[in-house]
Amino acid sequence: MTQTRGTRPGTARPSAGAKGTSSRAKPGAARVRRDGTSAQRRPASGGGTGRPRAKAAPPPRRPAGKPVQLGGGNPRRRMRTMTIAVLFVFSIFGAQLLRLQGFDAAAVSKDAQSSRTTTVALPAMRGSIVDRDGTILASSVERRTVTVDQTAVPEYTKTVGKERVKVGVEGAAKDLSPLLGIPVDKLTPMLDGKERYRILAKNITPLNWRKIAALGVNGIYSEPTSDRTYPTSTAAASLVGFLQADGTAGGGLEVLMDKSLKGKAGKTIFEASQDGKPIPNARQDTINSVPGKDVRLTIDSDLQWYAQNAVAQKVRETKALSGSVVALNAKTGELLAVASYPTFDPNQPGQSSDNWTNKAWSDVYEPGSTAKVMTAAAALEEKVVTPSTVVEVPNRIYRADNKEFKDSHDHATLNLTFTGVLAQSSNIGTVLVGEKMQPQTLYDYYRKFGLGQTSGMDFPGESPGLLAKPQDWNGSQRYTVMYGQGLSVNALQAAGVFQTIANGGVRIPPRIVADVSDGNGGWTAAPEPKPVQVVSQDTAAKLRDMLEGVVGKEGTAPEAKIPGYRVAGKTGTADRYDAKVGGYSGKTASFIGFAPADDPQIVVAVTLQRPIKGYFGGSVAGPVFKDVMTYALQEQKVPPTGTKAPVAQITPKTPPAKNDPAVIRDRPTGTTKR
Structure with a gap:
């Protein structure tokens, strides 16, 4: 169809000879917009036909519940909004990066190092108690407390024949049982689980620990400790004293001289990986413990x-x-x-609590x-x-x-x-x-x-x-x-x-x-x-x-x-x-x-x-x-003096006179109280 001059886009003017139609659109008639929606025609101003203009109809209402679309028709505005939002997010990231790597770099580095730093206490060896001639009445010996990281034990492998075979928890329990003195059926559940730290055994001798470490069981570690021994046992128990289960002094000279005997604990600080093992060439500082002082008694x-x-x-x-x-x-x-x-026996003080x-x-x-x-x-x-x-x-x-x-x-x-x-x-x-x-x-x-x-x-x-x-x-x-x-x-x-x-x-x-x-x-x-x-x-x-x-x-x-x-x-x-x-x-x-x-x-x-x-x-x-x-x-090598003892005069050589004032007698009845 050819558009006739004078018509609006989207409308067609009827032919001049059409019956029942007018050559001009009626006032108020709807017209079609470019987007396909209709709109009421605005009444013409001025004369023409001389008839009064019809009142414009109200615009159609939006159906209830239908959301309003904002800016949907302007792609440039939408693109501009998205660009601003992306630049804002990147600016936050940039500011945070500047803070972490610039202003707070030292603090952040310190926190990161702290999170992977492990501190292990180094207990001080307690001083000995000896008698006047140096005979030991109480002394400390080196011992180990064996611990486990249960999450690492399943990876335990050992050489079987010419091959390395993963034997896991069961194999670890069988190998460790005779060295720890724990039956296999009791040790197995102690090795199996998700605990990162659990004590397996205490008072393990250094020799036994070397045998345990030689097995190479994943997740098996040790902590240095000491054990107090009393060679004279019950003979000087309440005099020398004892140590309680937590290592604190429990009586006698152990308490009296505790400040001198206990020494000063040290520590080792190192950076460890997630499995708890030291990171090679990383920071490692050691503060050595100071042993306690020995105490010599006057006792024989x-x-x-x-x-x-x-x-x-x-x-x-x-x-x-x-x-x-x-x-x-x-x-x-x-x-x-x-x-x-x-x-009591100070080597086992828990067996008696009445005679400490x-x-x-x-x-x-x-x-x-x-x-x-x-x-x-x-x-x-x-x-x-x-x-x-x-x-x-x-x-x-x-x-x-x-x-x-x-x-x-x-x-x-x-x-x-x-x-x-x-x-x-x-x-x-x-x-x-x-x-x-x-x-x-x-x-x-x-x-x-x-x-x-x-x-x-x-x-x-x-x-x-x-x-x-x-x-x-x-x-x-x-x-x-x-x-x-x-x-x-x-x-x-x-x-x-x-x-x-x-x-x-x-x-x-x-x-x-x-x-x-x-x-x-x-x-x-x-x-x-x-x-x-x-x-x-x-x-x-x-x-x-x-x-x-x-x-x-x-x-x-x-x-x-x-x-x-x-x-x-x-x-x-x-x-x-x-x-x-x-x-x-x-x-x-x-x-x-x-x-x-x-x-x-x-x-x-x-x-x-x-x-x-x-x-x-x-x-x-x-x-x-x-x-x-x-x-x-x-x-004590004390010889007799060789002298004779004096003769003790128990009774007087002669009976005392009745009225002898030098004789001490009971006072007469009825006299005042002295």
């Missing part, structure tokens, strides 16, 4: 072993609850043996008659009596609102010298002498002897004992403390009283550490304790002679006498306070002495708690003292 391990066995045998024989033996150098205060029974503390430090008890030595020393020093002073000892005396005081056995009225009072361990005679001193005077002497305070060693579990101030003493306690009731000590304190008398009246606090290694092959001596002058040398000498009478025929402990040596000592038999029953239950039997009496070198204290088959200190503890002291004198 042979004497310790002998004392431990002696007290153990007597505890079992008498069916006692427990026992202890303390042996020390009379002139230096150095401890030579500190035995405690029952004991050493009872010589931890157990407190009323000492009984061994405490009379302090009352006697105070009385001699204060010039209240002399060794030959006569004391009239009745069968009973009454003090503190008519409270009855008596000796261990009934007797007629006795005339004893003060030496005899001590030799026969008379409670009444001790009270008659002791009450001539003020309570504060007695208390001050007890303190100077070391009661009511710790030794200064800070040994784990050490008790200061119980010593009330004189203003807190009740009526009867004013008298009972004189013969060892109403106050409490531990075995070390009791031994220290006799060390003071043996050493000329000078108390030297006990010590057990001789020196500590300096890490360069030398030793640094431990600080020496400060001496305390308790009584004069003259008083100590008189008291030593008096104590020799205790082991004589008329004394309470002839069982403690040692042929060839002069021995001085004192028995103790006291009621035992039991906190579990809230009162007294059983006895405490003890004997403490020193030898040679005229030149004391060694002090030995034996204590048995609640013995059943016999309980007197002389008959129960005396024989143990004799055995241990005899061995100690030989072990």
Whole structure:
């Protein structure tokens, strides 16, 4: 069809002769757009036909729910929008790349290195504990903890014949089982799984680890550790102590000297691949561990072993609850043996949790008659009596609102010298002498002897004992403390009283550490304790002679006498306070002495708690003292002095006159309390 002039595109003008049609389109008639949609014709403006123009029809509405298409008809605009979006994304990438490689390059590199860096601890080897002669009491040996990365084990291959064959988890279990000491059926599930770290076995010897490593099992690694061994086992267990399962100190000298013994751990830092293996030629730094220092004791391990066995045998024989033996150098205060029974095996401390503390430090008890030595020393020093002073000892005396005081056995009225009072361990005679001193005077002497305070060693579990101030003493306690009731000590304190008398009246606090290694092959001596002058040398000498009478025929402990040596000592038999029953239950039997009496070198204290088959200190503890002291004198190479013991004057040579003012007698009934 040919388009006629004057017509709009997309419309056709009808021919002039068509019937029923007009040569001009009617006002308001629809016209067709280029895109195929129709639009109402705008009415013509002005005249022409002179008829009024028809009102334009409203545009058709968009069907409901049909989305509007924006810019769909303009490809250039769409392309321009996409280009801007792509450039924006690339600009973000570029900025991030600039930040990572430019501004934050060092930090990012450090984070990346940290993610592939592995740190392995290098534990320090713990120092050894040795006796005075260098005999090892505790030492550490190298061990390995074997671990596994389960994800790598399936790749394990081994040579079978002339070929390499993948044997995986099952083959690894069979090869590792005899070296780890784990049955195959238990080891297999430990190797199979997805865990990257699992402990297979501990305390593997270096030799065994070399055999394990030689297998080349994928994912099998080891960590260096150490194992603590105690060659003397139960003989010095509560003295030396032990290590707990986590490697921390658990008691005794292991705790006391832990700071010196434990050393300083090191570490190795290296870059590892995803399978945990070090990356060749990558960073690897090692900070070596610093071994702990060795500690040398004053203890004689042979004497310790002998004392431990002696007290153990007597505890079992008498069916006692427990026992202890303390042996020390009379002139230096150095401890030579500190035995405690029952004991335990420090190599397997988990099998016993009741006997970890050493009872010589931890157990407190009323000492009984061994405490009379302090009352006697105070009385001699204060010039209240002399060794030959006569004391009239009745069968009973009454003090503190008519409270009855008596000796261990009934007797007629006795005339004893003060030496005899001590030799026969008379409670009444001790009270008659002791009450001539003020309570504060007695208390001050007890303190100077070391009661009511710790030794200064800070040994784990050490008790200061119980010593009330004189203003807190009740009526009867004013008298009972004189013969060892109403106050409490531990075995070390009791031994220290006799060390003071043996050493000329000078108390030297006990010590057990001789020196500590300096890490360069030398030793640094431990600080020496400060001496305390308790009584004069003259008083100590008189008291030593008096104590020799205790082991004589008329004394309470002839069982403690040692042929060839002069021995001085004192028995103790006291009621035992039991906190579990809230009162007294059983006895405490003890004997403490020193030898040679005229030149004391060694002090030995034996204590048995609640013995059943016999309980007197002389008959129960005396024989143990004799055995241990005899061995100690030989072990320490102490020869006899060759001098004769003085004859102990137990009773006066002539009966005292009735009104002799020098004689100490019970006060008349009805007199005021002193």
